Amino acid sequence: MLKLSDKPVIAKGERQHVYAHPDDPTLLVKVPQPGTFDADGHLPDAGWLTRRLRRATMYKGFLREFVAYLELKAEHQDPDARLPISAVHGTVQSDLGLGLVYERISDPDGSLPPSLKELMDSGRLEAWHVTALHTFFDTLIAHHVVVSNKNLKNIIFQTEGPGHGRFVWIDSFGCKQSIPLRKWSKRLNTRRLEDLRRLFVGRAEGALGRGSKA
Incomplete structure (x- = not known):
């Protein structure tokens, strides 16, 4: 124990x-x-x-x-x-x-990586993070990953070097529908993920516009 x-x-x-x-x-x-x-x-x-x-x-x-x-x-x-x-x-x-x-996903210094929300709120979000966010959603779609909600705290950004890293979904993934339509249908799941992409990228770009690093 x-x-x-x-x-x-x-x-x-x-x-x-x-x-x-x-x-x-x-x-x-x-x-x-x-x-x-x-x-x-x-x-x-x-x-x-x-x-x-x-x-x-x-x-x-x-x-x-x-x-x-x-x-x-x-x-x-x-x-x-x-x-x-x-x-x-x-x-x-x-x-x-x-x-x-x-x-445990860690940054190079051993610390826990920030969530997308933390990057936005702290002003550390940069334009290349948005590019990485698009790549992340492309990967979710390609792997047919079903996610359960739209909480910006559920994805973290792992830094792998200057101007380089990846997003990872760490919580609330998997299908919670009683009838798992999105798990059965990649088309339906892709539609949902594209909706989430627009939401997440829109909020990230809004944060950049409010003064995060460009």
Whole structure:
């Protein structure tokens, strides 16, 4: 069992806390925030029918991300393949509950990369980041990646050198539709991703226009 209760939270999601893996610096552990689930692993607002049809609704996001990564990795098994989503390694028991273990993506100095929102808000966004953002969405479309929401915090930018790097989707990927139409249809998923591209690129270009570096 991993002991995380005496470790600092290094990132927060809507319902999760993220910790550095205490035994492996290349990994992170995501656990539900305290008070967000009951003894059976259900979200507090999960209705009776949902509880009957689904087990442990608090962890449905974990399952969705693991399945999405497994399916994508099965199609790209080259060890050097660079996927547009973070690698998911499975689950681990911790003193804070069941955790999802996934890849720690780091900048060259070892720090956690900024999200797209952080780049925009801090004024560090440059024009070449927007070019990289287009490349990122091209990759998502080519790999038929299904994403679950439009949160600018869910993608991070990993710097790989001066004027060079890549975006990675780190949270809320995989299909959450009851009838997985976008998972079944690449055409429908491409349409959704193009809508997200316009939204994300539009906000990034707006940030540049407000005074980020050009």
